[in-house]
Structure formats: C-alpha cells, structure tokens
Amino acid sequence: DIVMTQSPDSLAVSLGERATINCKSSQSVFYRSNNKNYLAWYQQKPGQPPKLLINWASIRESGVPDRFSGSGSGTDFTLTISSLQVEDVAVYYCQQFYTGWTFGQGTKVEIK
C-alpha cells in the first residue's frame, strides 16, 4: 500500500499570510502514460464531509478560490494557501489514487 505522510500535523498562520502543507508518498504516484500525478487535496471543516479542492496535484476544482494552489510531482507535493482567510480554518488531507485510495493523516490549519 502507498503510505501518505503530511507535514506538519498542524500550523498556525496569521491572517493574510501564506500557509504551506507538504505531502509525501511512499512511492511515486506519477503515471508516465498520461503525464499525470494521481494526487488530490481535500479540505474538511468541523462537522462537514471533506471537500475536493485540487485534482491531479495542481488542478483547482470549480469554485475553489485561486489562493489555493497545488504543486509537486512523483512523491513530493505541496498545498499552498497564499493568503489565509478565516474561512480557510480546517483540516487538509492529501490523497493518492494511483493504486487504491489512501489519505494522509491530515494537517490542521489555524489562525495565529
């Protein structure tokens, strides 16, 4: 099984500042035949189901603010919130869907 490891487990960022979350997979999730990374990012707020933010490592879902961006390839990925807003307080998960579906342990983002 592919293991997904996120860092940090939590972070506190001032409003308007940048938040960066890292995700590392135990093996590559890059599929050469279609040049795609099988990696997604989700946001989960308390009492709600997860919301898909980013697909294929860097493609924002419709309606997701452009302050959210995803990058990386192979085994190392990053979710960046360029200017943290109050409504961004949540737990963020990365997920691989290259082989089966496994999630990272989550990163809790709070306001400093």
Next chain:
Amino acid sequence: EVQLVESGGGLVQPGGSRRLSCAASGFAFSTYWMHWVRQSPGKGLVWVSGISSDGSTTDYADSVKGRFTISRDNAKNMLYLQMNSLRAEDTAVYYCARVRPGPFQYWGQGAVVTVSS
C-alpha cells in the same frame, strides 16, 4: 444537483451487524464507481470499500475484508454496506462517496456507527 444521503447508522453491540444505505440522486448512478470512506472520532479518513458501476467488481480495505460487503442497486440508485462482526475500532462516521473519476468528488453527510456494549 448531486446528492448522497446515508442512513442506517446507530449503536450496535460488538459482534453485531449493521447495514448502511446511501441514496444517490442528481447523476447517472449506474455509470460511476461508488465508495465508502470512514472517519473514526478525531481521526483521519480511511477508505473502506469500493464497487464498480455495474457491481461486478468490489474491493475492500484489509481491516474490513471478510466482515463487510458492499453492494448496489442501480435500479434504485442505492449503495449499501453490510457490516458484520463489528468491533469497537469500527466506530466511525461512514461516508458514501462518488469518484470524479479519480478522487472523491462528492460526499454524503455521513452516518455515525458506534460499536459499544
């Protein structure tokens, strides 16, 4: 509008059984793989089981293999999870989810299953 509505959660004794249901609407249910994902209290997300669009292929996490059975009724737009031999560690919110394909694009609100005596 895509909607996924879970039902069937509740309190069950260790060793007991429970069947979860997920009513789907707003999309062509019979053309999508469907999945169950769970989240234990205060914990992260764990994929549990998935089923192909026609129901011919199923897959399970090792932790539930042999105890849980996923099924679907495409005529009724329904997804099911039969859970047997339940353990305390199966206590969780169980989400029904539809793939995009690829990642899970749509999620239900979840059904809470508590395994306790």
